[in-house]
Amino acid sequence: MTAELTVPALADLRLRQSVKWRTFPADVLPLFVAEMDYLLASPIAAVLTEAVARGDVGYSTPGRELGKAFAGFAGRQWGWSVDPAHVTQVTDVGVGVVELLRRLVRPGDPVVISPPVYPPFFDWVPEAGGRVVEVPLAGTKLDLPALEAAFAAHPAAYILCNPHNPVGRVHTRDELLELVRLSRLYHVxxxxxxxxxxxxxxxxxxxxLLSVPGAAEVALAVVAASKAFNLAGLKCAAVVSASPRMARVVDGLVAEVTERTGHLGVLASVAAFTEGDAWLSTLLTTLAARRDQLASLLAAQLPGLSWVPPEATYLAWLDASALGRDAEPRDRFLTEGRVALEPGTRFGAAGSGYVRLNFATSPEILAEAVARMARVLG
Ligand SMILES: Cc1ncc(COP(=O)(O)O)c(C=O)c1O
Structure with a gap:
């Protein structure tokens, strides 16, 4: 295994047909949506290639393999003991969250989220019949006193982003302990x-979250191999419970939610969770190198942009308000610089003036993107 993952040539990346490579014209460098430019981990590629060769592309089986594979991964990576019987496969994370909300929320009930946050959080809540209540982050941290005030009004649920997209914060164990205390106190x-x-x-x-004392009684986790192993199009995630009380919420999901999981997604996720550790470790080294590279590039060429380097994810949340608030900074970087970033306002009003940059790419593409952004400001 090499020290860093490599990225195919730009011409080869442009042959990809996913949203990252099909949304903008060929002269735009796409650093917006959360897809990575690396090739698949070889155990995953092998499992998929073999399945295609067998014509094995039918429906998924709601078996125990995914639960067993995830439990092994969670134990090795984080020392988290998961009961495979309490892992339920679902179509994707979005479907998992929405279907759980349907079990917890009556029409019009408040559901709390902490913007700036992954944009679909704003849509998942009304999709399940709820009403969004925003408790913005304090900087990049959960605002625990403000969450306590919101929880005191007894919302139907809180959706935690752990780690938090787009700011890349890894909530600490103490913060999560306090969140669980509030959740138990106010029954949220x-x-x-x-x-x-x-x-x-x-x-x-x-x-x-479920490894924190007391969380099992009040929380559910939605997990997936799809972001870390770049499998989003294959449609597979899982809901994890850790107490009979919360397992009853999951048991209430209609069987279809499990049956609609992608078969190739399950095969690839099982391979990722059982055979993906070495590749993942190289990925994390690679991403840390890109994060450091981005820090140097920004300091040298775009000192007007400020950011807190992320502790997790391959997403940089950049404060570009120095450009002026008259135009969305993302629009200037796109039209004048030919670099596609996510506009901060998609993540909530707190994102005004920000852009989100995906640095899971090659050093060359990252350097070229920053050079183009600097020319916009130059
Ligand atoms: C926090 C978060 N949740 C969910 C998703 C999407 O997950 P899925 O495609 O499984 O719905 C993303 C994608 O980037 C994300 O950042």
């Missing part, structure tokens, strides 16, 4: 979106 169930859990970079430690 927590759904913890842990899709970025395996993308915690060297220097930080991930705490799965």
């Amino acid at each position: 169930p927590i759904i913890s979106d842990e899709i970025h859990g395996a993308l915690v970079l060297p220097g930080a430690t991930f705490t799965p």
Whole structure:
């Protein structure tokens, strides 16, 4: 295994047909949506290639393999003891969260989220019949006193982003302990979106919410191999419970939610969770190197942009308000610089003036993107 993962040539990347490579014209460098430019881990590629060769592309079986594979991964990576019987496969993280909310929320009930946050959080709540209540982050941290005030009004649920996209914060064990205390005190169930859990970079430690004392009675986690192993199009995630009380919420999901999981997604996720550790370790080294590279590039060429380097994810949340608030900074970087970033306002009003940059790419593409952004400001 080499020290860093390599990225195919730009011309080969442009042959990809996913949203990252099909949304903008060919002269735009796409650093927006959370897809990575690396090739698949070889155990995953092998499993998929073999399945295609067999014509094995039918429906998924709601078996125990995914639960067993995830439990092994969670134990090795984070010392989190998961009962495979309490891992339920679902179509993707979004479907998992929405279907759990349907079980917890009556029409019009408040559901708390902490913006700036992954944009679909704003849509998942009304999709399940609820009403969004925003308790913004304090900087990059959960605002625990403000969450206590919101929980005192007895919302139907809180959706935690752990680690937090877009700011890349890894909530500490103490913060999660306090969140669980509030959840138990005010009877607010927590759904913890842990899709970025395996993308915690060297220097930080991930705490799965359900590993925190007291969390099992009040929380559910939604996990996936899809973000860390770049499998989003294959459609597979899982809901994890850790107490009979919260398992009853999961038992209430209609069978279809499990049956609609992608078969190739299950095969690839089982391979990722059982045979992916070495590749993942190289990925994290690679991403840490890109994060450091980005820090140097920004300091040298774009000192007007400020940021807190992420502890997790391959996403940089950049404060570009120095550009002026008259235009969305993302629009200027796109039209004048030909670099596609996510506009901060998609993550909530707190994102005004920000852009989110995906650095899971090659050193060359990252350097070229920053040079183009600097020319916009130059
Ligand atoms: C926090 C978070 N949740 C969920 C998703 C999407 O997950 P899925 O495609 O499984 O719905 C993403 C994608 O980047 C994300 O950042």
